[in-house]
Amino acid sequence: MTDDLRFTIADHIATIVIDRPHKLNAMTPAMADALVAAVVECNRSDAVRAVVVTGAGEKAFSAGSDITTLDQYATPWDFRNRADYCDALRACRKPVIAAVNGYALGGGLETAMACDIRIASINARFAAPEIKLGWIGGGGMAAGLAYAAGPSNAAMMLLTGDMIDADRALAWGLVSEVVAPDRLMARGHEIAAVIASRAPIAAETAKLNLRAAFTMPWDKAIEYERDLQAICFATDDAREGRAAFAEKRAPDFRRR
Structure with missing residues (x-):
């Protein structure tokens, strides 16, 4: 340094x-x-x-x-x-x-x-x-x-x-x-x-998704977005987000 x-x-x-x-x-x-x-x-x-x-x-x-x-x-x-x-x-x-x-x-x-x-x-x-x-x-x-x-x-x-x-x-x-x-x-x-405060994995994949929007053809960018969404949806944080929504409380995201 x-x-x-x-x-x-x-x-x-x-x-x-x-x-x-x-x-x-x-x-x-x-x-x-x-x-x-x-x-x-x-x-x-x-x-x-x-x-x-x-x-x-x-x-x-x-x-x-x-x-x-x-x-x-x-x-x-x-x-x-x-x-x-x-x-x-x-x-x-x-x-x-x-x-x-x-x-x-x-x-x-x-x-x-x-x-x-x-x-x-x-x-x-x-x-x-x-x-x-x-x-x-x-x-x-x-x-x-x-x-x-x-x-x-x-x-x-x-x-x-x-x-x-x-x-x-x-x-x-x-x-x-x-x-x-x-x-x-x-x-x-x-x-x-x-x-x-947001789900960390979702934030990181959103960043990847935005970059893809600039660098990929339209149809491929949307396909890639759906792949990223599926990855996020399978995380513990996504499950926590759904549970927090149902229970009307703030989510506790752990980057998992």
Whole structure:
């Protein structure tokens, strides 16, 4: 691990804080490795049912990869095959919420888009500025923007590199909610707490199902959904949910 990334678990919620505010929470290779390790622990631990990702301080969620570290890779092929923090977040089986404070630029925007739900403070700003430096994003930038904001809005961001504010991000569907800065983390944890109160296996399969809706043909996605439903229906948690409904009480889900 590294001091520049904090990872805690409480009340079934894991919190990952990108903690390098003096560098706008720009990611180093060591921080990427730490984030990969955090996701591995989230996937392994039954104590984790939802994850909140944010940046330390008020200025930035993350400015993406620290550009000063990029020349450390011996070849473009080494750069291509680096440990990618966005890949790590996409590999998280638990639902992930991005609480975006300040700048989400380049890999920072990709980090947010690798999460399942995005909320933002009113001071959040989003950009894909790589084109201004001579390259493009490589952590899912185009795919994430096209899915979230639509092809024209994605093209606007990718081809200009210009920044958009939180209100425009909300209008384009890039984020689900915009809140006051002092409410951001509380709101992120409120959403995570609701998810953590639901049946964990159902939440994880719902996440798989949503991804399938984007990547599979229509008929195959529906077929896959029915398979996932059958798996969920056979769990102890589903039996507990039906019993709790019949007995008019709150269910006690155990991730079994």
